Structures are given as C-alpha cells and as structure tokens.
Amino acid sequence: MSPSGRSERIGFLREAVARIEAGGSSLENKGLEDEATRAEARVRRRAAFFEIAPKTVADSPAAAGFALMAASRLGAGEGGPILWIAEEFALLESGVPHAPGLALHGVGWGDFVLMRLPRRADVFLALEEAIRARAFAAIVCEPSGLAESDARMIARRLAPAARASGARAILLRPPAGPRAPFVAPTPMRFEVAARPAPRPAAGRRPLPGFAAWRVRWTGPPGSLPGLEPGSVHDVDLSGEDFLSAALSLRLPFGLDGAGADSRAA
Amino acid sequence: MLDVAGAAHLFGGEAALAAQVEEKLARHGARTGLADTPEAAWALARYGADAARERILPAGDAKALARAMANLPVAALRIELETARALSQTGLKCIGDIVHRPRAPIVARFGAQVFARLDAMMGLAKRPISPRFEAPAYVAERRFAEGIAAREQIESTIASLARDLCDMLARHDEGARSLAVILFRVDGAVRRIDCAASRPLREPSAIARLFREKIEALSRDEGGLDVGYGFDLLRLAVMQAEKFAPGQSGFKLSDLAGPRSANDSRGFHRVARADDALADFLDRMSARFGAHRVLRFWPQDSHMPEAAALAMPASRGAPPQPPPAPEGRGLRPLRLFEKPEPIETIAEVPDGPPLRFRWRRAMHEVVAIEGPERIAPQWWKNAAPALTRDYFRVEDSNGRRFWLYREGLYGAQGALQVNGPRWFVQGLFA
Numbered sequence: 001m002s003p004s005g006r007s008e009r010i011g012f013l014r015e016a017v018a019r020i021e022a023g024g025s026s027l028e029n030k031g032l033e034d035e036a037t038r039a040e041a042r043v044r045r046r047a048a049f050f051e052i053a054p055k056t057v058a059d060s061p062a063a064a065g066f067a068l069m070a071a072s073r074l075g076a077g078e079g080g081p082i083l084w085i086a087e088e089f090a091l092l093e094s095g096v097p098h099a100p101g102l103a104l105h106g107v108g109w110g111d112f113v114l115m116r117l118p119r120r121a122d123v124f125l126a127l128e129e130a131i132r133a134r135a136f137a138a139i140v141c142e143p144s145g146l147a148e149s150d151a152r153m154i155a156r157r158l159a160p161a162a163r164a165s166g167a168r169a170i171l172l173r174p175p176a177g178p179r180a181p182f183v184a185p186t187p188m189r190f191e192v193a194a195r196p197a198p199r200p201a202a203g204r205r206p207l208p209g210f211a212a213w214r215v216r217w218t219g220p221p222g223s224l225p226g227l228e229p230g231s232v233h234d235v236d237l238s239g240e241d242f243l244s245a246a247l248s249l250r251l252p253f254g255l256d257g258a259g260a261d262s263r264a265a
Numbered sequence: 266m267l268d269v270a271g272a273a274h275l276f277g278g279e280a281a282l283a284a285q286v287e288e289k290l291a292r293h294g295a296r297t298g299l300a301d302t303p304e305a306a307w308a309l310a311r312y313g314a315d316a317a318r319e320r321i322l323p324a325g326d327a328k329a330l331a332r333a334m335a336n337l338p339v340a341a342l343r344i345e346l347e348t349a350r351a352l353s354q355t356g357l358k359c360i361g362d363i364v365h366r367p368r369a370p371i372v373a374r375f376g377a378q379v380f381a382r383l384d385a386m387m388g389l390a391k392r393p394i395s396p397r398f399e400a401p402a403y404v405a406e407r408r409f410a411e412g413i414a415a416r417e418q419i420e421s422t423i424a425s426l427a428r429d430l431c432d433m434l435a436r437h438d439e440g441a442r443s444l445a446v447i448l449f450r451v452d453g454a455v456r457r458i459d460c461a462a463s464r465p466l467r468e469p470s471a472i473a474r475l476f477r478e479k480i481e482a483l484s485r486d487e488g489g490l491d492v493g494y495g496f497d498l499l500r501l502a503v504m505q506a507e508k509f510a511p512g513q514s515g516f517k518l519s520d521l522a523g524p525r526s527a528n529d530s531r532g533f534h535r536v537a538r539a540d541d542a543l544a545d546f547l548d549r550m551s552a553r554f555g556a557h558r559v560l561r562f563w564p565q566d567s568h569m570p571e572a573a574a575l576a577m578p579a580s581r582g583a584p585p586q587p588p589p590a591p592e593g594r595g596l597r598p599l600r601l602f603e604k605p606e607p608i609e610t611i612a613e614v615p616d617g618p619p620l621r622f623r624w625r626r627a628m629h630e631v632v633a634i635e636g637p638e639r640i641a642p643q644w645w646k647n648a649a650p651a652l653t654r655d656y657f658r659v660e661d662s663n664g665r666r667f668w669l670y671r672e673g674l675y676g677a678q679g680a681l682q683v684n685g686p687r688w689f690v691q692g693l694f695a
Contacts (some may be wrong), residue, residue, distance in 0.1 A: 058627065058663070058665060059665070060693075061599060061600055061665070061666075061693035061694065061695055062664075062665070062695055064599060064600060064695065065599050065694070065695020066695070068599065068695070069695075079539050080539055080543055081543070091603075092603075094600055094693070095598075095600030095601050095602045095603075095692060095693055096600060096601055096602075096603060097599065097600060097601075098570075098574065098597060098598055098599060098600060098601035098692060099562035099564070099573070099574035099587075100570075100573055100574065100587075100590070100597035101596075101597040101598045101599040101600070101601070101692070101694075102599065103587075103597075104596060104597065104599075105599065105695070108586075109561075109562055109563075109564060109574075109584050109586070109587055110561075110583040110584055110586070112561070112562065113547070113559065113560070113561055113579050114559075114560045114561070114562070114576065115550065115554070115558060115559050115560070116558050116560065117554060117558060122554065126550060126554070129546065129549070129550065130546065133542050133543070133545070133546040134539075134542060135539055135542035135543035135545075135546050136543070193664075194663060194664040194665045194666070195664040196632070196660065196662075196663075196664035197660075197664065205631075205632070205633060205634055206632075206633045207633055207634070207635045208633040208634065208635055208658050208659060208660035208666050208694075209633070209660065209664075209666075211694070211695040212664060213695075
C-alpha cells in the first residue's frame with residue numbers, strides 16, 4: 001500500500017469508471033434521466049419531513065452522513081444553505097460537523113449554517129422557526145433524545161408545518177426502539193446502519209471504502225406503493241468525489257412512488 | 266486611559282508610543298504614564314517626574330512599581346482632596362509614608378478608600394477599566410411621566426422609536442448594523458440591550474422583532490428585565506450604521522440594460538426574498554440564543570484538523586471559498602470531536618497501525634486502513650512543545666469508519682512522551 005493510498009484509490013476509480021462504461025449507470029439513458037428528474041420533482045413535493053434514526057448508537061455517524069446526503073440531494077438547486085440545528089449534548093456525543101468533511105458530501109463551506117443550542121426545547125423552537133422562514137435548502141435537526149412531549153410536537157406541529165411551507169426538514173434522532181418508536185407522520189422514515197463499502201484491495205489489508213449504508217424503510221404500511229415496511233436496501237457512494245457520486249445517486253426506496261430501486265452506480 | 270498590553274511593539278515600543286501620544290496631544294499639555302496598573306499609570310502621568318522616560322515603568326516588576334510610587338504625594342492615590350490634605354497635615358505626605366503603617370488607625374480616621382486605592386495601585390486588588398462607549402450614530406428616546414413596567418408597553422415603545430430612527434436613517438440613506446436599547450429605571454439603574462444585524466436594517470418591524478427576541482431570551486434566561494418600579498426613559502440608538510444597499514425588492518429590473526424575460530424577473534425577486542428571509546432568520550436567532558450559537562465555518566490557514574475551520578457568528582456573512590487542499594492530503598471526517606477521545610489499541614508491531622482498538626468500552630476489529638498521514642505540530646505558534654501526529658482512516662468489521670491518530674513517535678525522548686505514543690479517535694466518517 002502506498003503511504004497515502006493514492007495509487008490504490010486511482011486504480012479503484014478506474015475500475016468504477018470501467019463498470020459504468022460497461023453499462024452500469026442508471027442515468028446514462030436520456031429517457032431515464034428525464035424520468036428521474038420528474039421523479040425528483042415529485043419527491044420534493046412529497047418529501048417535506050424526514051425522520052432518520054441510526055440502528056444503534058454506534059451507527060450515528062452513518063445516519064448523520066445519510067441525512068446530509070439526503071439534505072444536499074433534496075436541496076440541490078433550491079438556493080439557500082443547509083441548516084443543521086443540534087443540541088449541545090448530541091454534538092458532544094457524536095462530534096461537531098467538520099467543514100472540510102462536509103465538502104466531501106457536496107456541501108460547501110458557504111452552504112452550511114450550524115446552530116448549537118443548549119436545550120432540546122430550543123432545538124425544536126429553532127426548527128419550527130426555520131421551517132416557517134423558508135430560507136434554507138434543507139434543515140437537519142439533531143436532538144439528543146426524544147421525550148413523549150417532543151414526539152407529540154413533531155407529529156402535530158412540526159411535520160404539518162413543514163408540509164404546509166414546503167420546507168425540507170430532516171429529524172436526525174437517536175436510535176428507535178419499542179420505547180422510542182418513529183413518531184413523524186410521514187412515509188420518509190428510515191433506520192440507517194453503517195455497511196462495509198466496496199473498497200480497493202492494497203497489500204495485506206485493503207483501504208477503507210467511502211460512505212455506504214444499510215437502510216431500512218420504516219414508513220407506515222401502504223404509504224409508498226411497492227414497498228414493504230421493514231424492507232432493507234443498500235446504498236453507497238463510491239469513489240473519492242462524494243459530490244458527483246451523491247448527485248448521480250437515485251434516491252433510495254422509490255421515493256417517487258415507483259417502488260424500490262435503491263442501487264446506484 | 267488606554268490598555269496597551271501587547272500593542273506597544275506596533276508603535277516601536279512603549280517609549281515611542283508614549284512619545285507619539287504626547288506629540289499628538291502637545292497643544293493640550295498632555296503627559297503620559299505607563300505602568301502595570303491603571304492607578305499607577307494615572308499617578309505617574311499627573312505626579313511623575315518631568316522626564317518622560319521616568320514615567321514608564323518596566324512591565325511585571327512589582328519592586329520598581331513600589332519604588333516609583335513611594336515618592337509620589339498621597340494625592341496620587343486619586344483620593345478626595347480633603348482626605349489627601351488631612352493625611353498631609355498628619356505628616357503622611359508621600360505614598361511611601363503609609364505603605365508600611367498599620368492600616369486600622371488610618372482606615373478608622375480616613376476611610377477604607379485610601380488602602381483600596383493603594384492596593385489597586387500596587388496590583389494587589391483588581392479594578393476594571395470602564396470602557397468609554399462610542400457615541401451612537403442616531404438616537405431616538407422617549408420619556409415617561411411615570412415608569413413603565415409591562416413588557417408589551419416596552420416593546421411597543423421600542424417599535425415606535427424604531428419608526429423614528431428609520432426615518433432618520435432614510436434621510437441619510439443608511440441602515441443600522443448594530444443597535445442598542447438603553448432603559449433607565451426610575452431608581453437610577455440602567456439596563457442596556459444590544460442587537461446586531463447581518464445587513465443594514467431600515468425596517469421598523471425588523472428592528473422591533475430583533476429586540477422582542479432579545480427580551481424573550483432575557484425573560485427565559487435571566488428572569489426578565491428586572492423592571493423594579495419601571496423605566497422612565499427608553500433610548501434606542503444606532504451604534505453602527507452603514508450605507509443602505511437598495512433592497513432588491515425595490516429594485517426595478519427595467520433599470521438594467523438589455524432585454525430580460527419575465528422569468529428572469531421572477532427568479533431575481535425570489536432570490537432577493539430568500540436572501541432577506543435568510544438574513545432575517547439568522548439575525549432573530551442570534552438575538553434569541555446569542556451570536557455564538559448561530560455559526561458558519563470560516564477556513565483558517567492551519568493544517569491542524571481542529572484549527573482548519575473556525576466557527577464564526579453567521580451574522581458576519583458567508584465565508585470565503587477555502588483554498589484547495591494540498592496534494593496528497595487524506596480525506597477529512599464528517600464529524601470531529603472537539604476533544605479527541607483516547608483509545609486502547611493492539612498492533613502487530615509497536616509502531617504499526619492498529620489491528621483492533623477499544624473505544625467507549627467497545628472493541629473494534631480493523632479490516633481496512635489508510636495511512637499514516639503525518640501532521641507535525643505548529644512549533645512556530647505553540648509556546649509549549651507538542652507531539653507529532655500520525656493519522657489513520659480505518660474501517661471496522663461492521664463498516665464503521667473512524668479517524669484515528671497516534672500522538673508521538675516510538676523511540677522519541679522527551680518530557681511530553683514519558684509512556685510512549687498515545688492513540689486517539691478524533692473524527693468519524695459516514
């Protein structure tokens with residue numbers, strides 16, 4: 001393995017390009033591209049409020065990465081930065097969003113605003129204000145926990161407000177369970193776990209891959225035609241350039257209502 | 266009174282700075298004095314020797330300070346004139362005469378002020394310097410025959426004052442960037458509330474909204490404004506004004522040269538409205554939660570990961586584009602711990618990459634690794650020596666990706682590295 005892994009990465013990218021040229025890309029056909037664009041427009045209308053939870057606490061960074069990918073994908077071309085509203089305790093546990101790392105996910109330094117708030121009530125208050133402001137491409141809200149009263153507020157106030165204003169809000173919540181179920185009245189509910197990514201081999205041990213997720217759709221039955229509750233899908237961003245990879249990635253789970261089609265080149 | 270700590274070298278040293286100040290203020294007959302405490306500097310300027318050099322005391326030298334003060338008259342303590350005269354009549358003419366005297370009799374006869382000033386002069390007690398605030402650019406105020414105490418009354422008065430202020434700003438084609446409401450209580454107490462805007466403001470409702478958020482935050486965090494018997498004077502001041510850029514909502518597209526389509530016009534106004542909405546949101550949230558809680562990342566000229574981005578108040582505007590990453594730099598994580606967390610590692614050979622590591626009481630099996638990327642400490646910035654870091658991007662058997670680093674080198678000697686290198690997790694990848 002070279003010290004920086006650069007030559008291995010280049011080899012890996014060459015292989016990826018060869019796969020795409022051999023017919024692996026889902027967007028290379030113009031007709032499909034147009035259809036995807038139309039589907040995206042439908043998604044943006046329907047996808048007002050997302051609820052994303054890690055499978056376990058250890059999967060929190062993966063869930064954060066998936067939320068950021070969804071935010072940058074849904075907010076692309078909308079104008080305005082991405083707003084990340086986080087409770088201080090959540091940042092202490094999971095780390096602070098790191099600007100050079102955000103750039104790898106297609107979010108520029110100027111396209112990101114972070115609010116660090118001490119109390120959970122403040123986080124939801126800021127989320128409600130941000131939804132009403134309609135000034136952001138997408139809003140990610142990261143509380144450190146969810147009390148019963150928070151769940152009621154999300155279900156009765158925040159999700160309907162997002163639907164009414166057309167804002168795209170993503171609730172990045174702690175792991176769900178029997179005592180802390182998914183709460184948002186939306187089909188866009190996902191449980192995210194980290195997944196070993198395709199990776200280039202080098203020497204005795206391979207290089208780490210890039211972002212990859214195993215995502216379980218947990219929306220209400222029948223809310224997305226063709227999808228079974230609990231269905232699991234693999235999504236990954238291959239290659240070093242996360243930005244172009246994220247933008248060419250079709251949104252998972254047939255969010256356009258056309259059924260599951262999660263894989264992307 | 267100027268606090269010149271750390272700034273004198275910019276003027277060629279303390280002596281040169283003092284000379285410059287005296288030269289500029291020569292027609293007012295000004296004299297300067299430089300010392301470790303404001304009281305000593307004041308005393309030197311007024312009662313010090315004629316030679317300017319003797320009115321500059323070396324920094325951090327308590328003995329020199331005591332020697333220089335000992336010969337000054339007691340009036341140099343900045344006490345009342347009558348107290349100074351009474352002290353002189355008892356034979357205590359110089360500061361040196363009272364320094365070693367028993368304090369109790371002097372305090373009993375002349376009050377506690379004498380020794381309070383003496384301690385402040387010698388640096389034994391801290392007395393803060395009260396800054397002089399800049400005169401506001403525009404002011405509007407309202408007096409009341411009886412104090413007002415209701416929050417609604419106060420907010421509506423601020424809104425009314427904002428209208429007066431905006432008329433003044435419009436006449437000068439300016440907008441407010443920094444505002445303050447000063448509330449004078451009936452019993453003489455003064456309360457000041459500051460607000461800042463990310464763009465020049467000239468809209469009364471926006472100004473009123475900012476202060477409403479601020480008062481709401483005060484009610485939540487400090488139990489309110491402490492109205493007491495009420496406020497009999499409210500003053501709204503523009504502390505900093507800027508030329509008002511014509512709002513895009515008031516901008517006529519027909520003023521532009523060349524043909525434009527209707528779509529252009531709609532898009533143009535949509536962007537303008539979005540910009541206004543964004544600035545309004547950031548200002549309101551900064552007023553409510555504090556500017557330090559609404560942040561944007563600004564690139565910094567540092568290769569240390571934790572110093573590469575500086576979180577600045579979002580009201581400062583959008584950050585510039587960062588310079589391109591240097592050739593060969595590894596990937597950076599999505600999330601970074603402000604304080605790297607120590608881990609235990611097991612490696613094949615002592616200076617090799619880890620095979621497995623324990624973090625937060627869970628063991629992680631390393632299946633893929635990239636590195637090391639060596640980052641040397643900023644020896645030209647740090648007064649204390651720091652250790653070299655070797656960064657690794659690792660993936661465990663569950664597909665979780667971490668950013669680890671080893672601090673220190675095997676075989677290196679030094680006071681910092683008594684037990685060999687240590688390992689930390691500093692960031693997490695998606």
